[in-house]
Amino acid sequence: MPWEGILGHDLIAKQFASAEAAGRIAGSYLFIGQEGVGKATFARSLIMALACQHSTDQLEACRKCVSCVQALAGTHPDIDIVQKPAERTTIPLEALIGSSDQKLRAGLCWRLLLRPQLASRKFAVLLDADHLSEEAANCLLKTLEEPPPGAVLILVGTTLERQLPTIRSRCQVIRFPQLTDTMIKEILQLEEIQNGQEIEESTLTEIARVAQGSLSKARLFLDQELASFRSRLFKMLAERPLRGVNLTRETIGIVEAAGKEPSLRRARLRLVLDLSIDFFRAKLYQMHGVRNPVDEILASTIDTWNASPEQITRCLEYSLDARTGVDRNANLGVLVDAWTAKIERA
Known part of the structure; x- marks a missing residue:
C-alpha cells in the first residue's frame, strides 16, 4: 500500500520517516513539483503524522488519537494551513504577520512562536508559495532562518525559479516527481467507482497520457x-x-x-x-x-x-x-x- 494512500511518493515518505526516527526533521522545507502531483496532500498528511500521538515506524498517522481527529477536522491548535485567498493575487502580508492593528501579534509567523498545546511541536504549511509577494517573502526570512525550536514549516510551490533566492537558500528542497500514467489511471478508476460510474480502459489510457503526470489535469480531461x-x-x-x-x-x-x-x-x-x-x-x-x-x-x-x-x-x-x-x-x-x-x- 502507498504511504497514506498517496501514490508516487513512497521514497520521499521513507526519507521523512528515517529523518524523524533519527531526530533530524528540519525546520523549513520547500516542496517543488508540477501542479497536480500531490504535494499539498503529502504536506498535510506529513504534518498530521508528525503530530500523531501513536504514529507508526513508517510515519503513518493512526487517525484515531485526539491529535489526528483534530487534524482531520481542521481544528488542530498546533497546525496552521495558509494559502492564497481566491480573490487575491498574492498571499496577503497579514496572513503572515497580522493586520496593521495586530502586527507581530497575529499571523502564521507569530503563531509558530507559541507553545504547543496538543502536539510536541508547532507545524505550518504555506500553500501557493509561488504567490508570495516579495514583501511577504521577506517577512518569512527570519522564521525560515531561525525557526522556533522543533517547529516545522513547509512551503509548497511548483518551481524553484518562482521562489526568491533568499527563500530557496533557507529551505531544504524536496522535489516531487510526476505521476506515472498507471498511477493516474488507478486513481481515476477508483474515484469513478466511488462516484458510481465506470470509465472505459481506452479512455483512461488516453486521459492519463495527455495529462502529462498531473492528476488535476487528468480530472479536467474526464x-x-x-x-x-x-x-x-x-x-x-x-x-x-x-x-x-x-x-x-x-x-x-x-x-x-x-x-x-x-x-x-x-x-x-x-x-x-x-x-x-x-x-x-x-x-x-x-x-x-x-x-x-x-x-x-x-x-x-x-x-x-x-x-x-x-x-x-x-x-x-x-x-x-x-x-x-x-x-x-x-x-x-x-x-x-x-x-x-x-x-x-x-
Missing part, C-alpha cells in the same frame, strides 16, 4: 468536451494565417462552459494555456531536433505548422505571460483577447 477541445485547439494554433477571432470565441466558450464559478473558469483557462504551451514547446523541440514524446494529434498539427524559431518563441512567451495573468486574477475575457491578438501577430 470532461469529454475538454478532451475534444484539445484537438480543435491544436488545429486552430497550427492554422496559417491564425484566426484570432475564432480562437478567442472557442476559448471563451470552453471557459464559460465550466459555469459561473470563477475558480472553475480559471482552471479551464489554465488548461487551455498549458495545452498551447505544450504545442509551441513541442514545435520548438522538433525544430531543434530534440526528442520529445508527443501523441498523434499533437505530432500531426505541429508538422503542418510552418514558423520560424523566433515566431515560436514569441508565441511561447505570450502564452506563458497569459498563464501568469490567470494566476493574478486578471479579467479572463480581456486576457484571452490580448493573448490571441499577440499570437496572431507573432
Whole structure:
C-alpha cells in the first residue's frame, strides 16, 4: 500500500520517516513539483503524522488519537494551513504577520512562536508559495532562518525559479516527481467507482497520457468536451494565417462552459494555456531536433505548422505571460483577447 494512500511518493515518505526516527526533521522545507502531483496532500498528511500521538515506524498517522481527529477536522491548535485567498493575487502580508492593528501579534509567523498545546511541536504549511509577494517573502526570512525550536514549516510551490533566492537558500528542497500514467489511471478508476460510474480502459489510457503526470489535469480531461477541445485547439494554433477571432470565441466558450464559478473558469483557462504551451514547446523541440514524446494529434498539427524559431518563441512567451495573468486574477475575457491578438501577430 502507498504511504497514506498517496501514490508516487513512497521514497520521499521513507526519507521523512528515517529523518524523524533519527531526530533530524528540519525546520523549513520547500516542496517543488508540477501542479497536480500531490504535494499539498503529502504536506498535510506529513504534518498530521508528525503530530500523531501513536504514529507508526513508517510515519503513518493512526487517525484515531485526539491529535489526528483534530487534524482531520481542521481544528488542530498546533497546525496552521495558509494559502492564497481566491480573490487575491498574492498571499496577503497579514496572513503572515497580522493586520496593521495586530502586527507581530497575529499571523502564521507569530503563531509558530507559541507553545504547543496538543502536539510536541508547532507545524505550518504555506500553500501557493509561488504567490508570495516579495514583501511577504521577506517577512518569512527570519522564521525560515531561525525557526522556533522543533517547529516545522513547509512551503509548497511548483518551481524553484518562482521562489526568491533568499527563500530557496533557507529551505531544504524536496522535489516531487510526476505521476506515472498507471498511477493516474488507478486513481481515476477508483474515484469513478466511488462516484458510481465506470470509465472505459481506452479512455483512461488516453486521459492519463495527455495529462502529462498531473492528476488535476487528468480530472479536467474526464470532461469529454475538454478532451475534444484539445484537438480543435491544436488545429486552430497550427492554422496559417491564425484566426484570432475564432480562437478567442472557442476559448471563451470552453471557459464559460465550466459555469459561473470563477475558480472553475480559471482552471479551464489554465488548461487551455498549458495545452498551447505544450504545442509551441513541442514545435520548438522538433525544430531543434530534440526528442520529445508527443501523441498523434499533437505530432500531426505541429508538422503542418510552418514558423520560424523566433515566431515560436514569441508565441511561447505570450502564452506563458497569459498563464501568469490567470494566476493574478486578471479579467479572463480581456486576457484571452490580448493573448490571441499577440499570437496572431507573432
